[in-house]
Amino acid sequence: MGSIYTESGRGMLPILKPPKLDLEELARVQRRVAEQVIEEDRLEKLETIAGCDISFAEGDRACAACVLLDYESLEVIKQKVVAVKLKFPYIPTFLAFRELEGMLRAIEGIDADVYMVGAHGRAHPRRAGLACHLGVTLDKPTLGVAKGRLCGTAEEPPRRRGAYTLLKDGGETIGAVLRVLPGSRPIYVSVGHKLSLGKAIEIALGTARDHRLPEPLRVAHQLATREMRSKRFKSCAQSW
DNA sequence: GCGACAG
DNA sequence: ATCTTGTCGC
Numbered sequence: 001m002g003s004i005y006t007e008s009g010r011g012m013l014p015i016l017k018p019p020k021l022d023l024e025e026l027a028r029v030q031r032r033v034a035e036q037v038i039e040e041d042r043l044e045k046l047e048t049i050a051g052c053d054i055s056f057a058e059g060d061r062a063c064a065a066c067v068l069l070d071y072e073s074l075e076v077i078k079q080k081v082v083a084v085k086l087k088f089p090y091i092p093t094f095l096a097f098r099e100l101e102g103m104l105r106a107i108e109g110i111d112a113d114v115y116m117v118g119a120h121g122r123a124h125p126r127r128a129g130l131a132c133h134l135g136v137t138l139d140k141p142t143l144g145v146a147k148g149r150l151c152g153t154a155e156e157p158p159r160r161r162g163a164y165t166l167l168k169d170g171g172e173t174i175g176a177v178l179r180v181l182p183g184s185r186p187i188y189v190s191v192g193h194k195l196s197l198g199k200a201i202e203i204a205l206g207t208a209r210d211h212r213l214p215e216p217l218r219v220a221h222q223l224a225t226r227e228m229r230s231k232r233f234k235s236c237a238q239s240w
Numbered sequence: 241g242c243g244a245c246a247g
Numbered sequence: 248a249t250c251t252t253g254t255c256g257c
Binding site for chain 1: 248249257
């Protein structure tokens with residue numbers, strides 16, 4: 001791994017390069033990624049799940065974390081956190097070009113049955129959110145779980161755990177707005193790759209316990225944030 | 241023209 | 248995203 005081009009189904013995808021700030025070109029890349037997404041369950045098994053997240057420090061320094069959990073017990077099996085340098089600015093709808101590279105580095109060496117990403121999947125204007133980029137790149141099942149909406153519209157789901165409404169855009173269903181805790185705002189769940197929306201919802205809800213965010217993401221975020229505030233991270237002038 | 245806008 | 252503990256409200 002670590003390569004700019006990634007093997008995936010039909011060949012090499014120019015998912016990464018030190019992306020140039022040519023949004024027209026990057027939007028084309030996203031459409032190509034969107035075409036390759038499979039919205040069907042292609043899980044071999046569901047014994048483990050990985051949570052992937054990135055925490056930001058000042059400027060372009062950040063920490064990417066990947067935590068592998070047992071799907072049933074949610075016990076942490078393995079975890080990895082790395083300091084990364086971001087090479088692309090945050091531009092709504094182009095998040096993948098900012099975070100995918102670092103996320104891949106945190107995932108290196110961690111093989112899970114499904115990967116949960118702290119961002120959207122298909123619930124994206126071009127149906128190619130970060131979770132889709134990751135899924136197509138790894139050729140593994142992924143789902144996106146976000147705290148806020150990027151596009152589309154939906155009714156507010158009832159205040160009951162497990163209640164959800166469909167997120168729609170341009171006549172198509174792109175995700176779901178899922179209530180995990182009765183008293184908290186809902187979360188946005190969408191397919192990343194090789195999963196059906198129903199399965200993605202089942203996984204998000206099934207791995208959520210006493211918090212609004214599912215455990216894989218909560219733990220990954222904790223790990224990344226803790227590392228970012230650690231001496232080790234602050235003292236190393238240049239993080240790679 | 242005026243918002244909206246994952247992290 | 249991040250700076251940040253307790254606290255006001257339902």
